[in-house]
Amino acid sequence: MRHHIIDMGEAQGQGYVGQALGVTDLLAAVYRDQLRYHPEDPHWPGRDRFLLSIGHYAIALYAALAEAGVLEVEELATYGADESRLPMSGMASYTPGMEISGGSLGHGLPVAVGMALGLRHRGNDALVYNFLSDGELNEGATWEAAMGAAHHGLGNLVAVVDINALQADGPTASVLSVDALVEKWQAFGWHAVRVDGNDIAELLHAFDRLRDCEERQPRVLLCDTTIGKGVPLLENRERAHFMRVDEHEWQIAREQLDGSAR
Amino acid sequence: MTKKRLTTSAMIASFAEEGQRTTAAPFGHALSGLAAQRDEIVGLTADLGKYTDMHIFAESFPARYYQMGMAEQLLFGAAAGMAEVGLVPFASTYSVFATRRAYDSLCLDIAEPGLNVNIVGGLPGLTTGYGPSHQATEDLAILRGVPGLTIVDPCDSVDIEQAVPALADSAGPTYLRLLRGKVPTVLDEYDYRFELGKAAELRSGGDVVLVSSGLMTMRALDAAQKLAEHRVDTAVVHCPTIKPLDTETILRVADSGRMLATLENHSVVGGLAESVASTLVTNNATRGVVPIGLPDEFLAAGALPTLHDRYGLSTDRIVKRVLEELG
Numbered sequence: 001m002r003h004h005i006i007d008m009g010e011a012q013g014q015g016y017v018g019q020a021l022g023v024t025d026l027l028a029a030v031y032r033d034q035l036r037y038h039p040e041d042p043h044w045p046g047r048d049r050f051l052l053s054i055g056h057y058a059i060a061l062y063a064a065l066a067e068a069g070v071l072e073v074e075e076l077a078t079y080g081a082d083e084s085r086l087p088m089s090g091m092a093s094y095t096p097g098m099e100i101s102g103g104s105l106g107h108g109l110p111v112a113v114g115m116a117l118g119l120r121h122r123g124n125d126a127l128v129y130n131f132l133s134d135g136e137l138n139e140g141a142t143w144e145a146a147m148g149a150a151h152h153g154l155g156n157l158v159a160v161v162d163i164n165a166l167q168a169d170g171p172t173a174s175v176l177s178v179d180a181l182v183e184k185w186q187a188f189g190w191h192a193v194r195v196d197g198n199d200i201a202e203l204l205h206a207f208d209r210l211r212d213c214e215e216r217q218p219r220v221l222l223c224d225t226t227i228g229k230g231v232p233l234l235e236n237r238e239r240a241h242f243m244r245v246d247e248h249e250w251q252i253a254r255e256q257l258d259g260s261a262r
Numbered sequence: 263m264t265k266k267r268l269t270t271s272a273m274i275a276s277f278a279e280e281g282q283r284t285t286a287a288p289f290g291h292a293l294s295g296l297a298a299q300r301d302e303i304v305g306l307t308a309d310l311g312k313y314t315d316m317h318i319f320a321e322s323f324p325a326r327y328y329q330m331g332m333a334e335q336l337l338f339g340a341a342a343g344m345a346e347v348g349l350v351p352f353a354s355t356y357s358v359f360a361t362r363r364a365y366d367s368l369c370l371d372i373a374e375p376g377l378n379v380n381i382v383g384g385l386p387g388l389t390t391g392y393g394p395s396h397q398a399t400e401d402l403a404i405l406r407g408v409p410g411l412t413i414v415d416p417c418d419s420v421d422i423e424q425a426v427p428a429l430a431d432s433a434g435p436t437y438l439r440l441l442r443g444k445v446p447t448v449l450d451e452y453d454y455r456f457e458l459g460k461a462a463e464l465r466s467g468g469d470v471v472l473v474s475s476g477l478m479t480m481r482a483l484d485a486a487q488k489l490a491e492h493r494v495d496t497a498v499v500h501c502p503t504i505k506p507l508d509t510e511t512i513l514r515v516a517d518s519g520r521m522l523a524t525l526e527n528h529s530v531v532g533g534l535a536e537s538v539a540s541t542l543v544t545n546n547a548t549r550g551v552v553p554i555g556l557p558d559e560f561l562a563a564g565a566l567p568t569l570h571d572r573y574g575l576s577t578d579r580i581v582k583r584v585l586e587e588l589g
Contacts, residue, residue, distance in 0.1 A: 114339060
């Protein structure tokens with residue numbers, strides 16, 4: 001997946017490559033171990049829904065969808081190009097496996113609440129996952145939805161939060177602090193678990209632990225991730241939110257990735 | 263006997279004239295009637311069930327009623343999510359909150375994917391004396407720009423009863439300007455049926471044509487009667503669908519020397535008047551339109567009859583304005 005991300009990033013010469021590398025382990029855990037879906041039938045009604053609230057992370061989800069067999073790997077080469085089904089920000093109408101058009105932050109969790117309510121209403125036991133970022137916790141709509149999910153007892157809803165501690169204007173701590181996250185979610189009535197989002201074993205264990213809560217309680221997995229994970233050159237870059245990568249650096253990134261994999 | 267002192271008309275205010283026939287909660291009853299036939303109809307509200315007549319539906323179908331609390335972004339996001347899994351939601355709040363507060367949710371969660379979510383906005387235009395926090399005098403101006411959104415401004419209980427199933431049947435998103443509580447019943451006296459996207463000529467006349475939407479249609483009908491006493495022969499064309507506008511009918515009725523006026527319970531900026539004007543101009547039917555509507559101002563608080571008269575929506579003010587324009 002990380003190779004796909006580097007390849008797509010190079011094709012466009014830019015993008016949210018750092019965040020994407022940071023959440024690769026998380027998406028791998030979700031698509032390999034957690035989600036129920038039929039890759040050949042992305043609209044199968046029984047599928048678990050995975051909502052990419054953070055539309056700008058689309059580059060990461062495309063890589064995951066390719067590995068999951070929903071997209072052909074060759075199609076990733078069209079990322080961000082005119083007429084491509086893979087726009088830089090995730091759009092449901094463009095891409096198989098993309099459940100919503102995210103991008104305006106704070107929208108995902110409210111929609112996820114409606115899907116979870118609607119699926120339960122229809123007797124469908126599929127789960128709804130909403131993937132959001134720590135920056136989205138600035139948005140009031142997220143907390144409206146957090147309240148609503150607990151109020152309606154949505155045990156079929158799982159929020160997954162990427163905590164990379166960085167947003168557009170700088171470190172989250174300097175933009176708008178979102179401290180005491182586990183306590184915040186718990187106070188909103190959720191079952192909350194915080195983990196290292198780059199440790200696959202810990203992630204898998206954490207997803208399993210999410211089932212240890214009350215049946216009608218929504219659950220949230222708070223994942224600390226490292227921007228640029230797997231590529232030291234990018235991990236240590238300042239101004240990592242919208243990453244500028246020089247032309248010659250893509251190959252270095254690729255080599256570092258191969259090195260770290262060994 | 264001293265004259266009854268008028269008090270501020272708040273959220274339960276009625277704009278029905280004294281002695282006018284009314285029907286209680288037509289939206290709530292229409293939605294319940296529809297839900298009895300269609301399992302996928304669900305109702306949502308944002309702490310305004312009782313004030314948007316949604317409580318009628320809630321009593322009939324408690325398992326299909328979802329209270330979202332005072333959280334309009336959640337209301338629209340959740341309605342979108344429900345529509346994504348095959349339900350047909352009606353989501354109610356006040357028009358001001360639907361438009362000003364939750365516009366991004368309405369736009370991106372509901373309209374962009376083209377979902378069949380039906381938004382029901384209470385207190386449209388000037389139907390409360392509570393002041394600008396609750397007066398949605400610019401809801402049409404805000405929403406007309408949303409691609410694919412159908413906008414309906416019904417006149418009375420007859421319109422609402424017939425519009426509700428039509429909105430559910432229309433595949434994309436809709437916005438209904440809700441008249442709530444004891445809603446006047448007027449259009450049953452005319453040979454009229456609500457048809458989505460269509461305007462209806464309720465009355466013909468050779469001197470003036472009034473194109474009206476919403477509650478202003480009943481005022482237009484009253485004004486036409488009074489204008490007859492001044493020997494002014496007035497046609498009334500009711501245009502309940504603001505978007506898409508029935509351009510064919512507009513162009514037809516504008517194709518004469520008659521004075522053309524629009525009447526709307528909305529600011530003269532961005533609503534029916536500008537819709538009609540732009541239809542005329544873009545179809546090379548350049549001519550003048552007299553825009554009768556609310557001024558481009560934040561309005562005062564007070565009693566509704568006082569405010570309607572002050573801001574030009576009362577029948578007397580309409581008659582006066584038409585006579586002035588005729589010179």
